[in-house]
Amino acid sequence: MPVEIPKDSWPGSVNTVTLGATGDQGGSRTSTVTIGGEQSLPFMHFENPTPHRPVIAMEVAAARPADWSAVLLEAWGSTLDDPAVWARACEDAGADLIVLQFGLKGSDDGPVSAEFAVEVVKEVMDSTGLPLVVLGPGQAEIDNSILVPIADATKGERIVLGLCEEGNYRTIVAAAMANDHLVLGKTPMDVNLAKQLNILMTDMGLPLDRIVMDPTTGALGYGIEYGYSVMERLRLAALQGDAMTQLPMLVTPGVETWKTKESKVGAGIPDEWGEWAERGVNWETLTAVALIEAGADVVVLRHPQSLVRVRAAIAELTASETA
């Protein structure tokens, strides 16, 4: 007996956003990444095809990370000492995007400075042709102090600048507008706060096709359902036609999962937890795939093996479309 699959028809769609600019487009990237454009809930291909598959970004720390799990340190080895080498390794591993994450520290354990930040960005851009997301440590004033000079030094590259939050959105948006970049708006797991920030950013004149939002999420077992639910509601509102929610979403399962005990601790835990590295990769992969199913357009990962597994999962989810 034939089964009729009920189909939803949505009035709205997610904005299409292109990250990075090639030489012809005023930048220096060898490729660009386009995300968004969804007209249906994720992978409802029988309603509408997935216009742009979710993409995988790998996180590169600007200075050797002091608090990363030993599993990650082992996986990346000495590449962690040089962000340019590391970014290149990510590209070779198959990443679509590089997320360059600045912390509070710069070179030689000193505080992060504008000069250091610009230099690292330039080195990374020299070593990889992938589009870039550049994130400050998430403290408004420090973010401003490094992101503005980075924006000035990389005019035209369509870098995604973040974090752009309630406390500093004016500065980041102005820097992006003056230099043809994009911004990543981040709000703490709340649909209305996400909408409000989007209203404020677009009110400054920043076009919607230059904004990506991070609605904030949690790791599996650490609030993922809360984050999932917020993303789901944002996407439903977007499809219903609410322009201020129609932004592609970037989420950071790598950051979230690698700070959980399961991923970070290898000793003094029950045997049934299994092998440490495998557990960490599983945690990251499962979190990322769940978030992709909630509507994530970009997932930011840390472990190279997770990249492979998430890539495979995306391929499976879109298999019927490419067959």
Add this chain to the structure above:
Amino acid sequence: MSRYIATRAIRGANALVGEAEAMLEQALSEKGPDTPVAFPNTAYHLPVIFGMTGKEIAHLGELPEILVQARSLLHPTPSREHWTPYLGETLDSGMATLLAAETIEAIRYVYGLQPESMPGFELAGGTSFTSPDMNGGGNQPPNGHLNGAIDDIQLRSWGIQLVDGRMPGFAAIVGCASSNEAAVQIVRELQRRNILCFLSGNVNGHSIIDQLHEEGVELGYDTYTVPFGTDTISAIYALGFATRSALTFGGLKGGQPREILNYNKDRVFAFVLALGEVDDLKYSAAAGAINFGFPVIADTVIPQILPTGITTYEHVVSMPWNEIDGANDTEKAERLVQKCIEVRGVKVRVANVPVPVPYGSAFEGEVVRKADMRAEFGGRDSRCFEYLKMAKLDELTDGKIEVIGRGLSDVPDQGSMDMAILIEVAGRQMEQDFEPVLERQIHYFVNGASGIQHIGQRDITWIRLSTKAAEAGFDMEHFGKILHARFHSDFGAIVDKVQVTIITEPEEVEARLEEARAAYDFRNKRLADLTDTAVDEFYSCTLCQSFAPNHVCIVSPERLGLCGAYNWLDCKASFSINPTGPNQPIKLGRIIDPVRGYWEGTNAYARIGSHGVVEEVAMYSIMENPMTACGCFECIMMLIPEANGVMVVSREDTSMTPAGMTFSTLAGMAGGGIQTPGVMGVGKYYLISPKFISADGGFKRVVWMSSVLKDGMAEELKMVAEREGDAELIDRVADERSVTTVEELLPWLEENGHPALTMDPII
């Protein structure tokens, strides 16, 4: 619009366009049309011309068409006999002046006459020039000339700060101050507030640039004080800067004049400060600035243009220097700058709370015990009250903190002292109705200081100061500093000036207390008069949608938010402060049912706010389409069908209720944004509202309520009982002390003669 100003601006524009034409003709014949024209180090060509016309002028030969356009904007001066509207003509003339002025400066650059030379002058940082003559060679600072146009590098650095608010605005100062001392003080006052100063113009050959130079004030990028030139024409660089701000940070393109002007009006908080005599050219340049939404403040007697229109507030304001109140130039300058800030609506930020103890919300809950106490105000042994009132802008000096009476050192250890905290605030967007909303914040603001404990409000305020805080140097004036800083940072959208008076002199405290009590009384009455029928909008509150996604509170004057934290006035103030925030006005529109409380506006909003989950909301009924709840309710109401009434359970009551459920069990039914007839979460003050479930019979339907409510609101409930015509009404309502089951409830109600038993069936 002043005809005098219009006449002079139009006359000035005619003259300048003529001058530009003559200069251009000469330049074309001497240098030829292919001669390049440019301002140094900018990608925006001649920026005002580029912004306003979209023309990318690169050669002298392209300038004639600009002057044709300028001339087409000129008008004859207004007739003496016949009244005609001349605002448009004046603004056109202003624009013509700007096009002509920029043309003139461009020609001067061709001749090497810009930047203007000034022998012996050293710039403290400035635009660099490719010509070695201009740079003084090598790495020497650029000497012997003024700055001229601002380069793009500096534009980016300052422009972003203007856009994000780190720099509150810029002042285009034109002319010459009444004395060198006055010039210095005016600039100091502006610098102190982080306002950028652009200097140009002169009066009888003497410029403010000369004045500051003579007094040894360093001028240049490094000191945020840029000397453009000693004539009025060089003021065009200020508008070139403004135009480029819009192009760079507003995503705008050349040839979008309307958008560029609006951008500046809305986002670049600049003003013109005209010092000394205002001649025709200054009037016409000022008219040009008004196009950008930049008002003009003059320190001489000139006609004023006070109505709002092109600028956000007044257009032209006269504040003659010799009439400004003030003991010395510093005080006069402060007043003048305050006036400028006020006229332009510049928002000044106060970054930190300047107190000698740690400050932050983490200290809000701190308790100061008697043993650790240095002094207390209020409580058992002294009186303390706080009173915030609105004043007119020109009545206050922002940041003024006055202590009247004894200081902390006069109080013995662990002693007490009378204190009155009087706060006066003024602001363009301030309303008298916001007074209590702001006054309630004092509690949080004062508590934020480590070592200070604040309890109560109004005339039951009780403040304790710890020995540690006193040892760190905390004194009476610091209460004022906290309040000044916090009101600016948290309520800057409605508050422009804050002045605080701390009174410890007992007789004065007594006198002021009378005034404050009259105000408290007035506010209470105002709240009582503030009824749902007296307003045409309610407010939404979506603050809780983060965890109850489809719940929306509709807050009316007679029904506060169910959390008890937001009443209608709070929502109104919140909307003024944060127009994109969680409290939005709901226009009521047509009333559908005044009894149950349906309006077209409230129903429409309920649908949108609940994302289609709730179709209609009855404001005054628990039985039909009751308002949904998040989970923050102070009380839960539930129908008791057997008693033909409702019960009200307080959040603080953990005991069993006649519904057979405790508060926490009931909360699961009442919350989550679900509409359940017969169950509702409410704020406890809704109980005393005349609109309390008025469609269902009002307060007489309450058959049971938690004793904590009865005790805590005894006074208010007494008034409700009187309003309902039964002084004993509250005693007829059961509570958990007498009844915990529905079986016990009915006989109890009968015994006590509860009116609900004889009312119409509630179902």
